[in-house]
Amino acid sequence: MLQIAILGLGSFGIRMLEELSAVGCEIIVVDRDAEKIDKYKTHARAVYITDVINKDSFMKIIPSNIDAAIVDFDDLLEPAILTTHYLHQMGIKNIVVQCENDTHGELLTLAGASQIVYPEYEAAKRITPLLISKQLNSYIQLSTDFAIAEVEILEELEGKALKDCGLRNNYGINVIACRNKDATEFTTISSPDFVFSKDCNILIAGNKISIEKYIKKDIKKERSGTKFLLDRFIKKSK
Structure with missing residues (x-):
């Protein structure tokens, strides 16, 4: 104990x-x-x-x-x-x-x-990314350069198997689990043959740049010239 x-x-x-x-x-x-x-x-x-x-x-x-x-x-x-x-x-x-x-x-x-x-900083770090992107449902920063996020499936991934999506090569992220939007529990994705459906949310892991790259298509064009706000809410480790 x-x-x-x-x-x-x-x-x-x-x-x-x-x-x-x-x-x-x-x-x-x-x-x-x-x-x-x-x-x-x-x-x-x-x-x-x-x-x-x-x-x-x-x-x-x-x-x-x-x-x-x-x-x-x-x-x-x-x-x-x-x-x-x-x-x-x-x-x-x-x-x-x-x-x-x-x-x-x-x-x-x-x-x-x-x-x-830093409680206030930690709260802001969690909440701000959720306000920026409709596609980002939750975000947890685990270290200076590693995070886990729940995101909606991109249209380009609908109906594709995990092995055919190139998420690691194209975005630098790993898919951990998924859930239907109406469900509360996640299911671990263990097979490369898993097929993404339209109503699927996925749990991804990667650094802030990788997660930004995945979700930036959901950021409005008028914000495209501004770097995504994850950077300012991630403090350098002491």
Whole structure:
């Protein structure tokens, strides 16, 4: 069972607490707000109310061999930096910190954060591509240059078998699964003989340029001179 420490019950910390507890993780929660602790204590194995942020107090309540720590003090930078620094000194390798902007992210990385999360940026990155193209139904950026997207089938692919479509050569994408537009579940495509139908949505994987190349036919001509907005919503990895 994974052991996770959540230090600070900001909105991101609360959401992570709910999600991690739902999948059976063993969670330790630390926050200075007694009301929040009381509200969410049933989600955790142990809870601690403290205003003290120092290495000694953390060593008493957080095992040094814990699998990961999540830090979220909303937009309070000083406690986030101190907490991250002490966790790093304790030898905790996986430290995920919620952050508001790039400047704070750089400071937190220097303090020892292994991953910086920008909730507003992540939300914008997911939603904006969906607004740009009618053909793009969902979009998940998994790394700096790799994403998974659900897209509608192109007219040129209707009635063709996967092996005859040249999606990898023409667009640089791989097809993972498909579903009928009226269905909710995807079916894995394992055969090159699979034939695409008109009402088929496909789940594709590739980099942002490859996905842009596939969906750009759906972008209006007056936008053709403007680079697709995926670029501006993909942040360079630290």
